[in-house]
Amino acid sequence: MKIAVAGTGYVGLSVALLLSQHNEVHALDIVPEKVETLNEGKSPIVDKEITEFLEGNVSGARPLNFQATLDPRQAYIGADYAVVATPTNYDPHKNYFDTSSVEAAIAAIREVNPTAWIVIKSTIPVGYTSDLRGKLQDERLLFSPEFLREGHALYDNLHPSRIVVGAPEDDAEAHHAAEVFADLLVQGAAEGEMKRINADGGTGIPRLIVGLTEAEAVKLFANTYLALRVAFFNELDTYAETRELRTQEIIDGVCLDPRIRADYNNPSFGYGGYCLPKDTKQLLANYDQVPQNLISGIVNANRTRKDFIATEIERRISEIDNPTVGIYRLTMKSGSDNFRQSAVQGVMKRIKARGITVVVYEPTMNDPEFFGSEVTHDLEDFKRRSDVIVANRWNRDLDDVSGKVFSRDLFKRD
Ligand SMILES: NC(=O)c1ccc[n+]([C@@H]2O[C@H](COP(=O)([O-])OP(=O)(O)OC[C@H]3O[C@@H](n4cnc5c(N)ncnc54)[C@H](O)[C@@H]3O)[C@@H](O)[C@H]2O)c1
CATH class of the missing domain: 3.40.50.720 (NAD(P)-binding Rossmann-like Domain)
Incomplete structure (x- = not known):
């Protein structure tokens, strides 16, 4: 599967590397130095697992199919999924998140790819994705909260506490796309995670497909x-x-x-x-x-x-x-x-x-x-x-x- 990721910060880079074990991943950023560093096999952030993955230094791991790029056409054309992991800083004047980078990334994806499922991983206000679906008349928008800790970004995706993906309850196609995305994240997790025993006695990685707005509320x-x-x-x-x-x-x-x-x-x-x-x-x-x-x-x-x-x-x-x-x-x-x-x-x-x-x-x-x-x-x-x-x-x-x-x-x- 071809997957695009917009933003190569803590969230975007860890998700991109995780998914690139089993898929063709193109990660786009707007900062040329970041893209250059990544394509030299180096990490722009301090993170043990990200560094090891980029250096190909993980014993028994599959080779990564990962490319960083500045070119939206290379990243987005033909992608089945596009993950958005751009910043959402708090705007003290509006008393709300500034979601402009998420909207810019979605516009860039849609310019060349009208059908990819777009999964927002940035943290956004409760109700945001549903509003945007209406505003853009775009039914292929999903939201998946990210729970990683900085410094352990890839580790937390390899060993996730849970995987949550939000899709509108009454939309069977979106629900299926959310299931497929959750499966991709599970597939990228470390071997052994499927057999782990959780505090509640259940085994494997807890995987929740919930309503779109409920998923946003889970994160906040x-x-x-x-x-x-x-x-x-x-x-x-x-x-x-x-x-x-x-x-x-x-x-x-x-x-x-x-x-x-x-x-x-x-x-x-x-x-x-x-x-x-x-x-x-x-x-x-x-x-x-x-x-x-x-x-x-x-x-x-x-x-x-x-x-x-x-x-x-x-x-x-x-x-x-x-x-x-x-x-x-x-x-x-x-x-x-x-x-x-x-x-x-x-x-x-x-x-x-x-x-x-x-x-x-x-x-x-x-x-x-x-x-x-x-x-x-x-x-x-x-x-x-x-x-x-x-x-x-x-x-x-x-x-x-x-x-x-x-x-x-x-x-x-x-
Ligand atoms: N850092 C965390 O611990 C963490 C955890 C969970 C969720 N989040 C959320 O995830 C989002 C990203 O956080 P982060 O820490 O990875 O941010 P970051 O600042 O480390 O990385 C964001 C990247 O997006 C790039 N970018 C900006 N606009 C872009 C665009 N239009 N297209 C492509 N790339 C673009 C930036 O150059 C930067 O490299 C935020 O909404 C944040 O709240 C962060």
Whole structure:
């Protein structure tokens, strides 16, 4: 089968490589350097499995049938399926996702291919695909939510928690096309996944074909639940810090309940990254005219947490003349190369607004400044100059200056 993928970021590239084990895949991007890097067999992002796949370094794996391109005709003509994985940033003026790149990709596909099934993998507002089907008079649009984590993008597609594809319930042809697409994703998964035993006792990869709008809701509600969980343990930590209690003892005691569990409970400066901040805001926007308390609570909790963290940092330097605050890494998680919407940036913004000097240690950044603050690659100099070192996530680099470090990474893991 010929499959086109629009966008070679975390989502597009991992889906493209997964599918290229059994299909002819052409991945299109609008950034020439990305396409060039990919066609040299190198990964533009830090991701172990993507790098290994591109280098042909996976033992026993099938050769990939993968090509990156800038040419819409090469990618889209003759494709049976076209997957759209372009950005949907949150537009603060419209209070909604900016879906223009999804629409641009769909227009480019349709210009040369009127019949391909287009599967939107970008995260979109609830109700979007159904509206677009009506607006474009195009019945060959499907939506499949993507659940990968950055840094484990291909791994999460090789070992998917579940595969969900949305199609209108009353459209048998679209339903069949959704089934076929789900089968393609299952086919690309790692050997052994079909035999795995799931927490509910079922075997194999759970595979759900649901309504189009329900599939969109699955994505936004799943991410908003994750944000809720982060916000909950952060707010627990804010309480414990304020009342001078040991957070870790409370979390250990709470999480031994098997209904609560001990994962995803490590305090931080807030939930962040590309998806959780924007997806929670989009879900809140979708609640327009629908009663709710929790969703706005989750969005507000993240702001309150960053205010609290900034105030705590300020308290620590209140007795120092002309203090310097060091920001250790701009990334959201350890092992990530990405600092889109990382929580530490929100904290940094608040500290700077209070007139405090900030220096940033970020070895992956080549610019000498970040929002007007100096960026250094010299770790020892950074440690010497910083009166307090702010680290969303701990790293062994900081062991020798632990007395200076402000972090809420209590479990020393993501
Ligand atoms: N990153 C994640 O962890 C993640 C997880 C699940 C879902 N998502 C969603 O998937 C979508 C993509 O996210 P991402 O992290 O892969 O983004 P990304 O920014 O890493 O990659 C997007 C790519 O699309 C390209 N692009 C932009 N316009 C294009 C066009 N018209 N045609 C072809 N390519 C185009 C960009 O050059 C870029 O390479 C977003 O909607 C995001 O919310 C992301």
